[in-house]
Amino acid sequence: MAQLIALFLCRCRPPDVVVFPRCVEEVSALAKVCHKHRLPIIPFGTGTGLEGGVGAMKGGVCFSLRNMEQVLDLHPEDFDVTVEPGVTRKTLNAYLRDTGLWFPIDPGADASLCGMAATSASGTNAVRYGTMRENVINLEVVLADGSVVHTAGKGRRPRKTSAGYNLTNLFVGSEGTLGIITKTTLRLYGIPEAMVSAVCSFPSVQAAVDSTVQTLQAGVPIARIEFLDDVMIDACNRFSSLSYPVTPTLFLEFHGSEQSLEEQVKTAEDITQSNGGSDFQWARDTETRNRLWKARHDAWYAALALRPGCKAYSTDVCVPLSRLPQIIVETKEDLIENRLTGPIAGHVGDGNFHCLMVVDPNDPEEMHRVHLFTERLARRALAMDGTCTGEHGVGLGKRALLCEEMGPVGIQVMQSLKDALDPNNLMNPGKILQREEP
Amino acid sequence: MSGRVLVGVKRVIDYAVKIRVKPDNTGVVTDGVKHSMNPFCEIAVEEAVKLKEKKLIKEVVAVSCGPQQSQETIRTALAMGADRGIHVDVSGKDYENLGPLQVSKILAALAKQEDAQLILLGKQAIDDDCNQTGQMTAALLDWPQGTFASEVSLEGDKINLVREIDGGLEHIKINTPAVITADLRLNTPRYATLPNIMKAKKKKIVTVKPADLGVDVTSRLEVLKVEEPPQRQAGRV
Numbered sequence: 001m002a003q004l005i006a007l008f009l010c011r012c013r014p015p016d017v018v019v020f021p022r023c024v025e026e027v028s029a030l031a032k033v034c035h036k037h038r039l040p041i042i043p044f045g046t047g048t049g050l051e052g053g054v055g056a057m058k059g060g061v062c063f064s065l066r067n068m069e070q071v072l073d074l075h076p077e078d079f080d081v082t083v084e085p086g087v088t089r090k091t092l093n094a095y096l097r098d099t100g101l102w103f104p105i106d107p108g109a110d111a112s113l114c115g116m117a118a119t120s121a122s123g124t125n126a127v128r129y130g131t132m133r134e135n136v137i138n139l140e141v142v143l144a145d146g147s148v149v150h151t152a153g154k155g156r157r158p159r160k161t162s163a164g165y166n167l168t169n170l171f172v173g174s175e176g177t178l179g180i181i182t183k184t185t186l187r188l189y190g191i192p193e194a195m196v197s198a199v200c201s202f203p204s205v206q207a208a209v210d211s212t213v214q215t216l217q218a219g220v221p222i223a224r225i226e227f228l229d230d231v232m233i234d235a236c237n238r239f240s241s242l243s244y245p246v247t248p249t250l251f252l253e254f255h256g257s258e259q260s261l262e263e264q265v266k267t268a269e270d271i272t273q274s275n276g277g278s279d280f281q282w283a284r285d286t287e288t289r290n291r292l293w294k295a296r297h298d299a300w301y302a303a304l305a306l307r308p309g310c311k312a313y314s315t316d317v318c319v320p321l322s323r324l325p326q327i328i329v330e331t332k333e334d335l336i337e338n339r340l341t342g343p344i345a346g347h348v349g350d351g352n353f354h355c356l357m358v359v360d361p362n363d364p365e366e367m368h369r370v371h372l373f374t375e376r377l378a379r380r381a382l383a384m385d386g387t388c389t390g391e392h393g394v395g396l397g398k399r400a401l402l403c404e405e406m407g408p409v410g411i412q413v414m415q416s417l418k419d420a421l422d423p424n425n426l427m428n429p430g431k432i433l434q435r436e437e438p
Numbered sequence: 439m440s441g442r443v444l445v446g447v448k449r450v451i452d453y454a455v456k457i458r459v460k461p462d463n464t465g466v467v468t469d470g471v472k473h474s475m476n477p478f479c480e481i482a483v484e485e486a487v488k489l490k491e492k493k494l495i496k497e498v499v500a501v502s503c504g505p506q507q508s509q510e511t512i513r514t515a516l517a518m519g520a521d522r523g524i525h526v527d528v529s530g531k532d533y534e535n536l537g538p539l540q541v542s543k544i545l546a547a548l549a550k551q552e553d554a555q556l557i558l559l560g561k562q563a564i565d566d567d568c569n570q571t572g573q574m575t576a577a578l579l580d581w582p583q584g585t586f587a588s589e590v591s592l593e594g595d596k597i598n599l600v601r602e603i604d605g606g607l608e609h610i611k612i613n614t615p616a617v618i619t620a621d622l623r624l625n626t627p628r629y630a631t632l633p634n635i636m637k638a639k640k641k642k643i644v645t646v647k648p649a650d651l652g653v654d655v656t657s658r659l660e661v662l663k664v665e666e667p668p669q670r671q672a673g674r675v
Contacts, residue, residue: 094454098474098514100632190632257633286626 032146045112051395120173127349192255239302318390441496478560487519
């Protein structure tokens with residue numbers, strides 16, 4: 001049937017063995033053993049990926065890296081730090097709090113930073129701080145045969161380089177199919193002096209997206225622009241006992257000095273009002289801002305609460321900004337036509353949005369409708385010069401879509417790289433690339 | 439009223455660190471281990487800085503008792519908005535044996551020297567969990583105390599305080615000068631931002647010795663042994 005249904009029904013694909021190496025030497029030695037005996041290798045950080053990345057489709061050895069949990073080599077003056085796979089993004093930010101620095105990328109889960117590198121993760125403030133692709137300076141990777149490579153040279157951390165092939169970004173997003181990431185050197189940023197959050201309601205999706213585009217064009221270094229459609233806002237209202245107007249809504253956040261904030265907010269407010277947006281609902285101090293954002297953070301649970309007993313699956317397409325209104329409007333029509341529950345939340349500043357599909361796992365007919373919907377959605381995004389996955393990765397379920405997205409030559413290049421680095425297909429087999437089984 | 443607030447900040451092992459007992463059972467491993475400001479002290483500093491921002495007090499003085507590294511903790515308080523720091527230099531064996539009674543004598547002496555209107559402390563330190571320093575300091579000064587504070591508001595020369603107690607929330611009104619100890623829900627401490635860390639480098643920290651304050655830091659307690667808690671047994675359903 002469908003890969004999505006396979007994902008739901010075969011939720012747990014456990015490995016045959018789990019190992020807990022404590023250092024890169026142990027990872028390398030274990031990889032050599034696996035290589036010698038042709039055992040599949042499944043790297044495991046926090047297991048919080050959303051595309052089945054840690055499922056051991058052919059069994060094998062899971063490398064749980066949680067015991068490698070050191071923050072190494074912090075250089076506050078250079079804005080960089082190196083961490084091991086057991087360090088999660090919240091742990092790192094707690095560690096850094098006295099230095100005035102932070103690592104801003106914040107996917108929903110408290111994920112392993114090396115795992116985030118492996119999936120090229122992104123968060124709610126990518127519009128200002130970028131994704132993992134822009135913020136990984138160096139990686140230490142153990143390859144399928146146990147050899148250890150430093151993608152930018154051992155211990156090196158220049159802010160920029162043009163030395164040789166960009167190995168670092170080859171491994172970022174490789175989802176464990178090319179090697180096991182055992183260290184990542186990350187770019188840090190100064191903690192913003194001040195933050196202001198605001199909520200603004202719009203008469204239409206077009207108005208909300210137009211405001212987003214214009215704000216970016218006006219050069220406002222906005223930190224977060226999150227879009228919630230009317231269904232999502234309604235769910236949030238019910239779940240968190242709020243009373244936002246039930247129309248397309250933007251949650252905005254601005255970072256900077258007190259002076260620059262005033263300017264940023266004024267510019268943004270002028271723009272939103274000229275697009276028919278409501279007055280800003282404001283928050284300055286930490287407690288009020290947290291309350292404001294709680295609605296957005298609880299979106300997943302709010303969606304689930306719409307249909308108790310059901311499960312949720314998040315779609316993840318990304319298109320150029322100018323196509324966003326069209327794709328959201330067409331997607332909403334599709335949802336209604338096919339009687340599907342799919343409130344929409346999105347990082348609209350990146351052209352990326354998620355439909356939180358709430359579905360009854362015991363209803364195969366509904367599951368099938370959801371699967372077909374997600375395929376149509378991905379193809380709709382591809383037709384608009386976009387991608388089938390903005391931040392969650394390809395994993396198991398989007399391999400066929402990746403072929404459509406890249407085309408045969410692109411896939412062939414990817415396959416050649418895979419064959420060069422992992423000729424025996426031991427590294428997380430069955431992910432990203434579909435292999436013709438002999 | 440001087441409008442001056444003393445805030446005590448203690449340097450402790452960071453809350454995220456996995457504590458290990460030394461093989462000789464005389465204490466826990468501190469060498470090479472990450473230290474930071476006691477979380478309840480952070481809350482105390484935040485409250486003091488908020489009072490200053492509301493113009494209800496004039497000056498925040500951060501105090502820490504310990505070795506040279508305690509100055510880092512004072513610097514963090516300065517980066518959060520404290521105006522100046524006092525480092526009471528206690529090191530070696532004296533530091534290992536430093537406890538609430540000696541610290542409260544030091545704070546009492548400093549309060550008199552600095553003509554403090556208010557002393558703000560964390561309710562307890564996360565390393566010894568004593569929860570005694572605030573209370574002892576108040577007793578030594580014969581000042582009122584508002585402990586486990588989850589809300590503080592100044593009203594003229596009095597303080598309205600909400601205390602978190604077992605039975606719920608207790609509302610009290612105390613005179614100043616007073617000692618207040620901060621509980622978890624009093625506020626959310628701000629992060630030290632880079633520009634503020636840079637500014638903090640220019641703020642003054644003065645070093646004094648306990649003897650200068652007329653305080654004898656000899657301990658009346660002797661640690662006999664430090665052990666790990668018993669290993670958790672598997673449960674049975």
